[in-house]
Amino acid sequence: MTHCPSHDSSSLTRRQWLALAGAGSLSACGGGGGDLPDVQPAAEPTAHPLGVATGGTGRIRSFLSAAITATSPLTVGGVSLDTRDAELSDGNGEALHGNDIAAGMTARVLAGPVVAASAQAYSVIVDTQVVGPAIWLDSRSLLVLGQHVSAPTSALRGPNAAGTPPDVQVWGRLDLAAGSIVATRIERAQPNDAPMLRGVLGDRGADWLQVGTLVARAADASIIPAGLAAGAVVRLVLGAPLADGSWQLLQARDDALRPPDGLEAELQGLVTQFTSARQFALDGVPVDASHAQIEGLAQLQAGATAEVRGKMVNGVLVATEVSAEAAEPLEISGRLSGLDRTRNSFMLKGWQVQWTAATRFGSGSALGLRNGRSLTVRGRWQPGAASLQALQITLE
Structure with missing residues (x-):
């Protein structure tokens, strides 16, 4: 989501914020396997504002949710912050220090008024979007806990990003229209980092939650907030993978980016x-x-x-x-795998694709589907859903 200033309380105009939010192209570098491909940062790190709101009362006058572009002074989405009186913490509420924060990480900031691209920060929360085992689809994209992650050239790489084990942590923003996380920084996960995921809830039961293709099951159903419903933006902390392919759910909360009241x-x-x-x-x-x-x-x-x-x-x-x-359909090209005719589904570039009687075939028919065949799918994705619903399939 992109939130933009509703008036000129900042030196950045609404058009500038929108331009920053859309900046950055995908990397064309090589790589693959278990290692991180050599994604090189742009000459100057590109800001990716995820949110800005202004006009509150009292000391909290602005809310920022964006990538960190500098650490001395701390600069979030182009706004330089005075953090001397700020509370710095991670997504779990643990205190952070200055050397724990790096460019490309994403932060949510409660601050005073933004004047000349500067503000007094009162609260800074630095949190990842996803942590877990990664599978590189190509040099531009990967799957982490079943979630699509795109790695533009502006995405920064932390120390020890390459090599094994392939568990990574990704900072970035949710691009719900494209069904992916756009990375601003990628690092190798530390041994004590618990798998976690921030995404859109697709479905839920009494003791389980589903985000995309990931299903998380709680041994104690009371840890799942009663009010969570499909479409909510949630943050899940996970334990070990379970025998049925799901994951152990340790923590869950609503985690939508909400500016404070009055803004x-x-x-x-x-x-x-x-x-x-x-x-x-x-x-x-x-x-x-x-x-x-x-x-x-x-x-x-x-x-x-x-x-x-x-x-x-x-x-x-x-x-x-x-x-x-209306949202534009997604278009994905590649080679089909995992064909399951009993469920009318297959895998394509990490997506689970579902076809129905209403799906149009640009050439041939469903009988022409076979593993290894190249095709293009145009489809719609409901945020949080496990499958992309195919509108049209063109066989090559």
């Missing part, structure tokens, strides 16, 4: 939960659009891309303006 925000993202056009969630952030002006009403539904302006009140974005449009 005005402009949020852009994907509709992850939909009750009605007046009540929905954008990248896990609840939206009350009861009195909002809505553009693109027919397109406002689960999976749509939307932009919402409003003010945070009791953890909800009370909207004044909403603009929505």
